[in-house]
Amino acid sequence: MSLLVVGSVAFDSVATPFGQVDEVLGGSGTYFSTSASFFTDVRLVAVVGEDFPPQHRSFLASRKIDLAGLQTAPGATFRWKGKYGFDLNEAQTLETHLNVFQTFKPELPEAYRESDFVFLANIDPELQLDVLKQVRRPQLVACDTMNYWIEGKRQALLKTLPYVDILIINEAETRQLAGEPNLLKAARAVLTMGPKTLIVKRGEYGVLLVSEHTIFAAPAFPLESVFDPTGAGDTFAGGFMGYLAATRNLSEASVRKATVFGSVMASFVVEDFSLERMRSLVYEEIAERYRKVKLLTEFAGLD
Amino acid sequence: MSLLVVGSVAFDSVATPFGQVDEVLGGSGTYFSTSASFFTDVRLVAVVGEDFPPQHRSFLASRKIDLAGLQTAPGATFRWKGKYGFDLNEAQTLETHLNVFQTFKPELPEAYRESDFVFLANIDPELQLDVLKQVRRPQLVACDTMNYWIEGKRQALLKTLPYVDILIINEAETRQLAGEPNLLKAARAVLTMGPKTLIVKRGEYGVLLVSEHTIFAAPAFPLESVFDPTGAGDTFAGGFMGYLAATRNLSEASVRKATVFGSVMASFVVEDFSLERMRSLVYEEIAERYRKVKLLTEFAGLD
Numbered sequence: 001m002s003l004l005v006v007g008s009v010a011f012d013s014v015a016t017p018f019g020q021v022d023e024v025l026g027g028s029g030t031y032f033s034t035s036a037s038f039f040t041d042v043r044l045v046a047v048v049g050e051d052f053p054p055q056h057r058s059f060l061a062s063r064k065i066d067l068a069g070l071q072t073a074p075g076a077t078f079r080w081k082g083k084y085g086f087d088l089n090e091a092q093t094l095e096t097h098l099n100v101f102q103t104f105k106p107e108l109p110e111a112y113r114e115s116d117f118v119f120l121a122n123i124d125p126e127l128q129l130d131v132l133k134q135v136r137r138p139q140l141v142a143c144d145t146m147n148y149w150i151e152g153k154r155q156a157l158l159k160t161l162p163y164v165d166i167l168i169i170n171e172a173e174t175r176q177l178a179g180e181p182n183l184l185k186a187a188r189a190v191l192t193m194g195p196k197t198l199i200v201k202r203g204e205y206g207v208l209l210v211s212e213h214t215i216f217a218a219p220a221f222p223l224e225s226v227f228d229p230t231g232a233g234d235t236f237a238g239g240f241m242g243y244l245a246a247t248r249n250l251s252e253a254s255v256r257k258a259t260v261f262g263s264v265m266a267s268f269v270v271e272d273f274s275l276e277r278m279r280s281l282v283y284e285e286i287a288e289r290y291r292k293v294k295l296l297t298e299f300a301g302l303d
Numbered sequence: 304m305s306l307l308v309v310g311s312v313a314f315d316s317v318a319t320p321f322g323q324v325d326e327v328l329g330g331s332g333t334y335f336s337t338s339a340s341f342f343t344d345v346r347l348v349a350v351v352g353e354d355f356p357p358q359h360r361s362f363l364a365s366r367k368i369d370l371a372g373l374q375t376a377p378g379a380t381f382r383w384k385g386k387y388g389f390d391l392n393e394a395q396t397l398e399t400h401l402n403v404f405q406t407f408k409p410e411l412p413e414a415y416r417e418s419d420f421v422f423l424a425n426i427d428p429e430l431q432l433d434v435l436k437q438v439r440r441p442q443l444v445a446c447d448t449m450n451y452w453i454e455g456k457r458q459a460l461l462k463t464l465p466y467v468d469i470l471i472i473n474e475a476e477t478r479q480l481a482g483e484p485n486l487l488k489a490a491r492a493v494l495t496m497g498p499k500t501l502i503v504k505r506g507e508y509g510v511l512l513v514s515e516h517t518i519f520a521a522p523a524f525p526l527e528s529v530f531d532p533t534g535a536g537d538t539f540a541g542g543f544m545g546y547l548a549a550t551r552n553l554s555e556a557s558v559r560k561a562t563v564f565g566s567v568m569a570s571f572v573v574e575d576f577s578l579e580r581m582r583s584l585v586y587e588e589i590a591e592r593y594r595k596v597k598l599l600t601e602f603a604g605l606d
Contacts, residue, residue, distance in 0.1 A: 017484075086484040181320075181389040183507070184527045204486070205508040208525065217522035217599050222487045222511065256602035287605055296520050297600050299559040302590055 002114065003245040005032045006045040006106050006131045007121025007234070008078050009052070009070065013095075014273060015083040016228050024274035025056050026080065028121035028144070031231035034278050035238025035265045036119075037063040038286060040246040042238075043112050045069035045131065049077040049100045059279070068109045073100040088229045088270075089203035108134040117245040119237055120164070122146050125157040132163050140250060142166040142241055143195075144233065150176050161194035168199045168237050184210070199240070199259065201233050209259055214252060218259045221267035221293055228273045232266040239265030264289045305417065306548040307441075308335045309348040309409050309434045310424025310537070311381050312355070312373065316398075317576065318386040319531050327577035328359050330381065331424035331447070334534035337581050338541025338568045339422075340366040341589060343549040345541075346415050348372035348434065352380040352403045362582070371412045376403040391532045391573075392506035411437040420548040422540055423467070425449050428460040435466050443553065445469040445544055446498075447536065453479050464497035471502040471540050487513070502543070502562070504536050512562055517555060521562045524570035524596055531576045535569040542568030567592045 007029030013022045029046040036042045043066040050072060060067060081095035106127055113136050120128040120143040128143060143164040149157050150173060157177075161167065167190060171183060177193075178186035183200065187210040190198050197211040204226070206219040240262030247254055264286055271277045310332030316325045332349040339345045346369040353375060363370060384398035409430055416439050423431040423446040431446060446467040452460050453476060460480075464470065470493060474486060480496075481489035486503065490513040493501050500514040507529070509522040543565030550557055567589055574580045 182527060182529065184525045188527075202508065205505065206520075206522075215525055215599055216602070217509075217525070218602070219509075219520035219522070222518055222520070224485060224487045224491075226485065253603050260602055290605055294602070294604050296518055297602075299519070299521070299563055299597070299600075300556050301597050302593055 002043070003036055003040050003117040003119070003241055004043045004045065004108075004112055004115035004135065005029055005036070005119040005121060005238075006128070007032055007119075007123060008101060009044075009046040009048050010078040010080050012230060012274065013079070013081040014228055014230050016088065017084070017086055018227050019273070021273045023079070025059070026230060026274060027078065028123075028231075028234040030060070030275065031234035031269065032119055032121055032238040032241075033060065033065045034063055034275050035235040035269070036242030036245070037065055037238075038265070038281070038283060039239070039242030039261070042066065042242070043069055043115060045106050045108060045112065047071045047073050047100050047104045049073060049075045052077050059275075069106075069112055071104075071107075073103070075100045082230070084229065088226050091230065106131050106134075116140070116248075117241055118142070119241050120144065120160075121234060121237075122149075125149050125153050125160040129156070129160045129163070132160070139248075140165050140241075140244065142168055142237065144168050144237060145173065147173060147176055158193060164195045166197045166199060167195040168201065168233070168240070170201045170203070170233065174198065174200050183208070197255070201236060203229070203232075206263060207236070207259060209255070216256050216259060218256075218263050219293065219297060220263055221289055221296070223267060223271065226270045229270050230273075231275070232270050235269040236262040236266040238262070260290060260293055261286070264293060305346070306339055306343050306420040306422070306544055307346045307348065307411075307415055307418035307438065308332055308339070308422040308424060308541075308544075309431070310335055310422075310426060311404060312347075312349040312351050313381040313383055315533060315577065316382070316384040317531055317533050319391065320387070320389055321530050322576070324576045326382070328362070329383065329533060329577060331426075331534075331537040333363070333578065334537035334572065335422055335424055335541040335544075336363065336368045337366055337578055338538040338572070339545030339548070340368055340541075341568070341584070341586060342542070342545030342564070345369065345545070346372055346418060348409050348411060348415065350374040350376050350403050350407045352376060352378045355380050362578075372409075372415055374407075374410075376406070378403045385533070387532065391529050394533065409434045409437075419443070419551075420544055421445070422544050423447065423463075424537060424540075425452075428452050428456050428463040432459070432463045432466070435463070442551075443468050443544075443547065445471055445540065447471050447540060448476065450476060450479055461496060467498045469500045469502060470498040471504065471536070471543070473504045473506070473536070477501065477503050486511070487518075500558070504539060506532070506535075509566060510539070510562060512558070519559050519562060521559075521566050522596065522600060523566055524592055524599070526570060526574065529573045532573050533576075534578070535573050538572040539565040539569040541565070563593060563596055564589070567596060
């Protein structure tokens with residue numbers, strides 16, 4: 001219950017070896033909240049321009065996402081244009097137009113201040129900290145970031161991290177943040193910066209969850225057709241946080257299940273452009289794929 | 304019992320970001336047989352030159368490896384020189400001197416013809432087929448290959464594959480052999496070429512085992528210090544085939560355990576140059592790390 005996300009709502013133009021789309025619904029906040037909505041109620045804090053069409057708002061509302069925190073500002077919605085080669089693990093950004101996002105100042109509706117679970121999607125770490133200060137006593141805070149902030153706003157990021165319980169970033173970001181090529185050593189270094197848990201996203205290889213006393217490796221569900229990886233990381237985070245918020249169980253076992261649910265959600269979203277796959281997705285499909293991931297990883301112990 | 308390997312015995316010169324060594328013991332046959340020797344008896348078919356020193360022979364003999372098939376030919380032993388950058392997943396070959404390997408014609412001692420388990424390490428696919436013809440009724444044949452043969456001896460390789468039960472290659476080789484960028488589709492295509500099972504080696508991400516009705520993902524054991532990845536693939540194969548030969552159990556469950564044992568063996572060999580780590584390794588350490596991989600991957604099913 002009461003899962004809050006602050007992030008972007010955007011128009012994406014994406015080209016992959018399998019096709020291309022122009023100005024489709026995207027953004028970290030969109031992917032996160034849609035994914036989490038399969039598990040719990042979500043509150044979305046973001047900004048869109050006056051060009052944001054009613055049908056996108058209707059889609060988010062149809063997922064029961066609370067849009068009281070979705071501001072509309074004069075100007076155009078954030079736009080991102082990117083492409084992928086056959087190595088779908090890495091996007092090449094062609095254009096970024098921040099538009100209304102440039103002056104975005106997240107302001108939480110009063111009710112949102114009581115949120116127990118918070119996800120700070122990949123935005124300026126100063127804004128992330130601003131948001132956190134507006135939440136009274138969050139039970140669990142997770143956070144994403146990227147190379148741009150690690151390099152350009154390192155001090156602000158290091159000020160935000162002590163308030164973060166779970167940092168969810170990719171391999172290259174982990175190495176960059178720690179300044180250490182070995183992933184496990186880098187992960188341990190990141191844990192000294194504040195987060196109690198680090199989740200390293202590894203694209204088609206799954207994720208590695210590292211905390212002081214435990215490591216958990218979850219594979220990605222192998223797919224015969226990855227259509228568009230855009231939003232996979234935020235969709236992972238949405239499933240992960242959505243499950244935890246729904247169960248309010250932060251035990252090691254629960255966090256592992258949440259990780260697998262996140263991985264399963266990401267495996268769906270990449271099957272089509274934008275959030276198309278999420279429109280038809282039903283919980284039984286999620287449960288079915290969860291069971292398949294279990295079969296994918298099981299082996300006997302020593303006798 | 305009766306596990307046969309044909310492969311190379313070599314002198315390697317290797318540079319990694321952590322140090323370098325010159326003319327140390329290496330070669331696919333060496334790594335495979337040493338790894339397998341922790342589980343079962345191994346017969347090594349290979350060739351060395353007159354410069355191969357007694358202490359290397361003594362080391363192999365100390366691991367109870369049967370050296371009746373290790374020919375000594377006039378000339379110098381095979382030499383390989385390579386280096387790795389911080390991305391330890393990929394070696395850059397600097398020099399290859401085939402030397403006595405150039406005219407290598409594997410001839411199996413009579414007793415070897417009754418071998419039940421056979422591993423064809425990465426050599427010319429024509430030689431691999433020659434060896435197979437000399438084995439009377441192998442119960443299980445596994446095989447490695449590389450980009451050089453996939454491109455340069457494709458027809459010979461396609462003639463060998465129908466006699467192979469388990470092909471053990473890396474991701475790039477899988478994609479190249481199938482001519483298909485999606486790994487899972489590529490794996491399915493490879494299965495139509497003969498092997499009933501494909502094991503895709505993914506370096507620090509572990510392995511993916513694909514057969515007609517099942518997929519198994521085994522993570523690599525996360526290491527804080529990977530010193531030299533040379534031989535990791537052959538060491539994986541040695542642990543995998545060694546365990547299967549020792550148990551003579553080819554059930555799905557057993558093959559999964561074998562995969563994890565292979566992965567565990569590989570995690571040890573990369574901790575030091577050459578086969579140094581294998582000299583001090585004891586079975587209890589292997590069992591301990593197997594248990595850790597189990598903890599690394601376990602999560603609860605759905606309620």
